[in-house]
Amino acid sequence: MSAQAVLFDAPGPKARLRHRILTILGLIAALGLIGWFLWQLNETNQLEPNLWSPFLRAETWTQYLLPGLVNTLQAAVVSILFAMAFGLVFGMGRLSQVLPLRWVCGVIVEFFRSVPVLLMMIFTFFFMARNLGMPGAAASFWAVVTGLTLYNGSVIAELVRSGVHQLPKGQGEAGLAIGLTPGQTLRSIQLPQALTAMLPALMSQLVVVLKDSALGTAITYPELIASGRQLGSRFGNVVAAYIVIGLIFVLLNWLLTIAAGRLERFINRRGHTAATARTGASTLVEGGAGPGEFGANVADVVEEEVTDRVEAWQDRHHRE
Amino acid sequence: MLDILSRYDILGAFWMTIQLALWSAIGALVLGTILAVMRVSPVAVLQKLGALYVNVTRNTPLTLILVFCVLGAFYILQWRLAPASAPLSTHTFLWAIFGLSAYHAAFVCEALRSGVNTVPVGQAEAARAIGLTFTQSLSQVILPQAFRGAIAPLGSVLIALIKNTTVAAIIGVKEAAAIMRVIIENETGSLIVFFIFALGFVILTLPVGVGFTELSRRLAVKR
Numbered sequence: 001m002s003a004q005a006v007l008f009d010a011p012g013p014k015a016r017l018r019h020r021i022l023t024i025l026g027l028i029a030a031l032g033l034i035g036w037f038l039w040q041l042n043e044t045n046q047l048e049p050n051l052w053s054p055f056l057r058a059e060t061w062t063q064y065l066l067p068g069l070v071n072t073l074q075a076a077v078v079s080i081l082f083a084m085a086f087g088l089v090f091g092m093g094r095l096s097q098v099l100p101l102r103w104v105c106g107v108i109v110e111f112f113r114s115v116p117v118l119l120m121m122i123f124t125f126f127f128m129a130r131n132l133g134m135p136g137a138a139a140s141f142w143a144v145v146t147g148l149t150l151y152n153g154s155v156i157a158e159l160v161r162s163g164v165h166q167l168p169k170g171q172g173e174a175g176l177a178i179g180l181t182p183g184q185t186l187r188s189i190q191l192p193q194a195l196t197a198m199l200p201a202l203m204s205q206l207v208v209v210l211k212d213s214a215l216g217t218a219i220t221y222p223e224l225i226a227s228g229r230q231l232g233s234r235f236g237n238v239v240a241a242y243i244v245i246g247l248i249f250v251l252l253n254w255l256l257t258i259a260a261g262r263l264e265r266f267i268n269r270r271g272h273t274a275a276t277a278r279t280g281a282s283t284l285v286e287g288g289a290g291p292g293e294f295g296a297n298v299a300d301v302v303e304e305e306v307t308d309r310v311e312a313w314q315d316r317h318h319r320e
Numbered sequence: 321m322l323d324i325l326s327r328y329d330i331l332g333a334f335w336m337t338i339q340l341a342l343w344s345a346i347g348a349l350v351l352g353t354i355l356a357v358m359r360v361s362p363v364a365v366l367q368k369l370g371a372l373y374v375n376v377t378r379n380t381p382l383t384l385i386l387v388f389c390v391l392g393a394f395y396i397l398q399w400r401l402a403p404a405s406a407p408l409s410t411h412t413f414l415w416a417i418f419g420l421s422a423y424h425a426a427f428v429c430e431a432l433r434s435g436v437n438t439v440p441v442g443q444a445e446a447a448r449a450i451g452l453t454f455t456q457s458l459s460q461v462i463l464p465q466a467f468r469g470a471i472a473p474l475g476s477v478l479i480a481l482i483k484n485t486t487v488a489a490i491i492g493v494k495e496a497a498a499i500m501r502v503i504i505e506n507e508t509g510s511l512i513v514f515f516i517f518a519l520g521f522v523i524l525t526l527p528v529g530v531g532f533t534e535l536s537r538r539l540a541v542k543r
Contacts, residue, residue, distance in 0.1 A: 004362055006436065006439050006441050006443070006444045006462060007360060007362075007436070007444070007452075007462060008362045009448075009454060010424065011362065015362075019363050020367060021364060022363045022365075022367075023364070024359070025363040026358075026363065026365045026366045026369055027365055030369050033514065040397055040399075041397070041425045044396060044397050044398065046396065048398070092478060096462050114479070114483070114521060114525045114526065115483075115518040115521055115522065116483040116484070116486040116490065116497065116521055117483075118486040118487060118490075118497050119486055119496075119497050119500060119514070119517055119518060119521070120514075122497060122500060122501050122504065123500070123504065123509070123511075123513075125510075126501075126504045126505065126509045127509045130509050131509050204531055210381075211379075211380070211381040211382070212381070214381035214382075214383040214384060215381075215383055215487065217383060217387075217490065218383075218489065218490045221439075224382055225383060226382070226388060228385075229391075232391075238391050238392060238396060239388075239392045239396055239397070240389065242384060242388045242391070242392055244387070245384060246380050246384055249379060249380050249384065250375075250376055250380055252379075253378075253379035254379055256436070257379075262394065272356075278363065292454040295404065
């Protein structure tokens with residue numbers, strides 16, 4: 001449901017004039033802000049060509065940005081894999097028939113969800129480096145992975161639980177009716193469907209993991225922001241380096257969000273699960289990306305795709 | 321253990337965390353509301369600008385935003401949020417609030433917008449059908465329901481914000497995570513230190529979660 005349709009009538013002549021004025025004011029404000037930012041950059045000599053030209057040279061990318069990006073991706077991918085295992089185990093624990101097990105899993109999941117990731121990373125880093133005597137580089141990598149795994153694993157555990165609860169009741173009842181135990185019903189009927197429906201949400205959770213892996217910079221993990229700092233001190237272009245890194249992150253996460261949306265539509269079309277696939281994982285976590293956001297985008301894309309398919313179908317028929 | 325802890329101002333550190341969270345929450349609420357108004361407005365350009373801000377901010381790591389605020393905006397671009405004579409800690413504190421507000425405003429905007437999206441179109445149609453004017457239907461029918469629908473997501477934004485104040489440690493604000501780091505570095509890496517600080521955050525976030533859930537349940541629109 002689009003917000004505009006709820007809130008506003010079709011505009012008359014007066015409203016259209018008002019909209020036009022607001023359009024112009026909005027454009028002026030936006031351009032003014034951008035212009036002011038560029039003017040400020042220019043005033044402090046941040047627009048000098050020699051600060052930006054390093055980004056056109058191969059060694060800037062091969063020595064600084066790409067290794068940083070690889071480290072960021074490495075930490076993110078390893079973490080999401082561990083987090084999936086953690087989430088599956090504790091999600092199943094929270095759905096268990098055994099009350100104490102359910103309770104313990106619940107406390108662990110709620111605890112790690114409410115403790116800041118950075119706190120976990122700092123503690124694990126010093127614990128591994130000093131108490132366990134791990135070398136610094138390994139300690140920082142595993143500390144990043146531990147922090148991200150515990151937090152995102154707990155979020156995924158909640159996703160598993162809500163995914164199973166979201167299934168139609170008949171699925172579980174049918175399993176019990178044909179003589180499966182509650183455990184068998186969970187494992188062979190409910191979980192496979194819940195996990196399929198979860199895939200898009202898991203993918204948008206990767207956006208959260210990718211962003212949070214940047215916290216590793218606080219414990220000397222050489223990820224993208226840290227390599228940006230090195231690049232900045234080599235060429236004296238910290239501002240430029242951070243802007244480029246920001247663009248890399250935005251592009252990467254934006255692609256992931258689009259991919260998650262496509263996966264969602266694919267799964268819902270195939271009908272392999274009785275549940276509805278949703279991308280709204282970050283609703284739970286970072287508060288953002290409400291169902292409305294994706295809902296609106298998805299509606300647009302679906303419409304586009306339907307038009308495409310109809311056109312393709314018409315093409316085929318004309319040829320035949 | 322106790323004598324180690326008594327040498328550090330742990331309560332002061334958590335007071336700093338609370339201050340960061342409080343001011344940033346106010347900043348994020350103000351900016352987020354403006355963004356939400358832009359995104360639900362009937363003006364296409366304002367919608368696009370709001371969407372651009374939200375999508376860019378939401379996909380950027382908070383760490384990058386805060387580091388840019390201090391290294392970029394404060395040191396290199398020489399933007400001052402306080403008189404230049406103020407101590408460095410005041411500057412980093414204000415920039416941390418600025419960065420946290422700017423980042424979480426995107427999430428506040430989405431929470432408010434999802435509230436508007438919970439109102440069925442039939443409500444607006446019914447309001448018009450019984451003869452309410454535009455202003456009346458907005459203030460009597462739609463907005464009251466929209467705000468109720470936004471309570472639960474706003475609660476999770478506030479919890480995320482409280483936890484994210486720890487990122488300010490990276491730019492040198494002396495809040496809880498920074499003090500924990502100092503204690504672990506100088507004294508002991510024992511699990512007890514971690515649990516004390518973790519408990520502090522559980523104490524800060526738990527009432528927020530319970531309170532907002534209770535509020536949204538009590539104010540839920542029966543449909």
